[in-house]
Amino acid sequence: MTKFDEFKNKEKFLQDDKLFYPGIGDPNLKPVLTEKINLAADDFKKLADKGNATDKEYQNVIKFGLDRFADLYLQLDTEDRERVCSYFEELMDIVGLESSDGHLNNFMYGFDPTKK
Template identity: 85%
Template sequence: MTKFEEFKNKEKFLIDDKLFYPGISDPTLKPILTEKINFVADDFRKLADKGIATEKEYQDVIKNGLDSFAEIYLQLDTEDRERVCSYFEELMDIVGLESSDGHLNNFMYGFDPSK
């Protein structure tokens, strides 16, 4: 469970040359985005604590978490949306989840190109 705490405690939306991320486009959004991502981390941790969470339960958390960005979605540029998705992927890696069931693609592109 320390992986969740480490994830929550790290500063987010900083410049990341490995991901070619230039940093948050609008610094006023940083605390809002960080809070939303950390809430999702809390939800992942709650499921992990159950010990018997299903892929579907994690995928529902992903969908609900991404839905929480709806009110500010249009304020995010492409790089910021990609960074949000990469944070979700980090959480998926912590629990060993391989698929978001298309939710990340829907968030990024408005549809799932695999369907």
């Protein structure tokens, strides 16, 4: 089983004391958020399967994946948005991507604090 499959198969948005995550704020959102995260994993896997994907291509996949959350963004509390970002960081770790090119910061804070 690949790391992407392992990622997709694990239950998401559960309480995680290591991350100080209390669990999903609104349990009704859990299946929808899980599906969106798993779609992002599929996007990463497709790109990884190409064998020669660039950092920019992965960063575009991150932006596309985060854009899937736009319809629910206002329903997510800070902890849930942080958890979404940490799932993307796990996907980045799988492919060895160092930077989201600011996309995670934009999602979390509405801007990238590293850019002036």
